[in-house]
Amino acid sequence: MAEARRPATIRSVDPAGHLIARRRAFRTRLLGWYRGAGRDLPWRRTRDPYAILVSEVMLQQTQVATVIPYYSEWLRRFPSFARLAAASESDVLHAWQGLGYYARARNLHATAKAVAGTDTGTFPDSVAQMRNLPGLGRYTANAIATFAFGKSVPIVEANIGRLLSRLSNSELPIDSAAGAKLVWNVAGALVPKHDAHTFNSALMDLGAVICGARQPKCGMCPVRQFCRGVDPARLPLKRERAATKMLTEHHRFTIESGQLLLEQSQDRWRGMWILPRLREAPSREKPLYRSEFPFTHHRITLTVYRGVPVSTAPAHSWFPLESLETLPLPSPHRRAVSYLIARDRQNLCSARAAS
Template identity: 50%
Template sequence: MPRIRVASDAGRGEKTAVYVSKIQQKLRDWFSLHGRDLPWRRNLDPYAILVSEFMLQQTQVATVIPFYERWLKRFPDFASLAVAEEQEVLRFWQGLGYYARARNLHRAAQAVCAEYGGVLPADEVLIGRLPGVGRYTAGALASFAFNRAVPAVDANIARVLARLDDLRIPIDSVAGLRRLWQLAAELVPNDSPRLHNWALMELGALVCTPRNPKCHACPVRGECQASEPEELPVKKARRPVVDVVEACLFQIENHHLRMERSSGARWSGLWRLPRLDAVPEGTPLCEERYAFTHHRVLLKVFGGPPGSLGEKGELVELSALHRLPMAAADARVVKRLLDLPTG
C-alpha cells in the first residue's frame, strides 16, 4: 500500500492508506446499520438537497422536517421558487429564523434559472458561486446530489475529524480549517462518497457528540487518536454576550395594528412592531426575549392611546396579520396579545 501524507504542518506524521480505508469501511458499515432515514436522504433531487442544506444551517433536524416538506409542496423546483414573491418566500420560512437564508435561497434559485436553465451544475466550484452557498454547502451538494468525491466539513464533521486526529489547534482558525479540509479530502473515497460524508456527519450527530461522546459505541474508536475527546474541538475565544433592551409599540386603531416593514440587513422584508427610539417609563404590556449573533435582547412592548408614543409604522388590518412574514419575536408578541394564528 502506498503511504499517504496526511499532513506535515501540525506534526501529525503520516497515516497509511490502510488506516484511511479502514475508517472508510467502518463508517460505511456503521451507517448502513445506524443512519437515520431522513427525507433529504430519500429525495436526491439537487433542488431538494439545496433546500434542506439551507434549512439545516443553524436549525435542528426535527425542526426542519415539517418546514422542508411544506416548502417542497409550495416550491417544488428552482423555477417555482425563482418566480415567487419575496414576501411569500419569507412567510414560508417563518418559524425557522435567520431569514437571510431564505433570501439567499430565493436568489440562488433565480441564479440557477437565469444561468443554468433551472438545472444545478454538478461542479462544486460553480455551486459555490451561488448566493449564500459557502464551501461546506457546495461540497455537500456536489457529494449528496451528484455523488462526487469532494469533502464537506460542517460542525459535526469538524468535531469528528478534530477528535480522530487529536487536533489541538482552534478549528475556526485559518490553520485549523486548512487542516480539517485536508483531512476530510484525504478520507473521502471515490467509491460512494455520498454515503461516506453522510456517515461522518451522522457519526458526529449521534455518537461523537459535543458532550459525552459514546466512544464505546464508535465504529472508528480503534483509529481515533483523541485522548480527551470532550476537550475537543478547540475553538477561538468567543465574543462576550451583550445584553440589549429594546422597546416597541403595540397599538391598535380601528381593527388595525401598527407594524413596520424592516429594511435593515438583518430583518429585511420582515414586519416588526415599530421600534421606539428610547425605552419609555412605566410598565410594559409584556416582554419578549430573543437573541442574534452575540446579542441577548429584552424586548419591552408598550401600548397606550393612539399617538401617545408617536405614530410609527403603518396600519395593518388585524385580519391580514397572519399573512405577513414577521420576525419571530414580534410574531410571538402579536400572537400572545391578540391570540392570532401566525403561520
C-alpha cells in the first residue's frame, strides 16, 4: 500500500530532502542490515516501561558495556516502580554509585514515586502524560513510547543525532536549537508507522556500530548510497565548549578505633558520603593521597591528608570500616578510601613483622 506523503515535514528538513524522498528504500536497507547485525541488548528483550526507563536513564552519559551489569543489578534490587518508590535515597544512590551524574538516580527515584502515587500506580502510555513526570524529557518519553508501547514516534540520542547529521551533511551544531530541530525533524520524517521500535533500534545501532563517533566505517555502511556526508568524521559539529577549569579540593582521612569519619555531601553529591572537607590545604603537611577526576566542566584534583579530628560538623558521622560497602560513596572518594585503608593495613602488617 502506498505510504501517505508528508509534504510539510519534507519542506522543513530540506538538507535531508534526498533521504526523506527515498525513505522507503532507506528503511529497507537499514532493516536488512539490522536483522543480521543488530545488537542483542538486555533491555530489548522486554516491553516493561519501568525496565526500559531504567535502561534509558542509565544510558544517558554512559556506555552500553558499563550499563549492562548495573541494569541487571538495579532490576534485581528494585524490580518495579513501587519497589523503587519505597526505597530510601541512600539505597538508591548506593545502587547507582559508579555510574556518576547522580541527578539521574534522583530523577528516576522521583519518577517512581510519582508513578506509585497515581490512582492506578501504572506508567502512562501517552507521551504527553509521560512528559508531566519528573525528569522525563522528549527523548526519554519517546523512547519509552516506542520501545514499550510500539508508538510511531522518533527518537534522537547521540548515535542517531550523529548519523542523521552526517547523512544530511548538516553544518548546524547538533547541540544548538537549530541543529537539534533538524535531526528531530529528519527522524520524525523517517520513522515508519508500523514497527517503529525496530526501526529506531536499527538507527541507533547503525550510529553506534558503523557510523561511530571517531571513525565512520563508510566502506561497510549499508546506507552509504543515501549519505551526503562530505567529511563525515568531523560531524556533527558542536558549539564551542566552556574551557575546563582546574580545581583542587582537600579532605581528611580520619580513622579511630576501626571507624572512619565521613561527611554527608550537601551539594555536588548530595546525600552521598565523602571524606570530610578542608577549607584549605594544611600547611606543612604532605597529602597521603592525590588523584584527578573530571566533573562537568572541571578537572578536580582530590588531595587527602591524615587528620586528627578536633571537632566534627553536624554532617559528619563515624562508620565502622566493615559497613562502608553498604554506604553510597562517589567513585573518587571510594577509590581514595579503599587505597588508604589498604595502605594502613599493609603498614600495620609490616610494623608487626619488623617487631
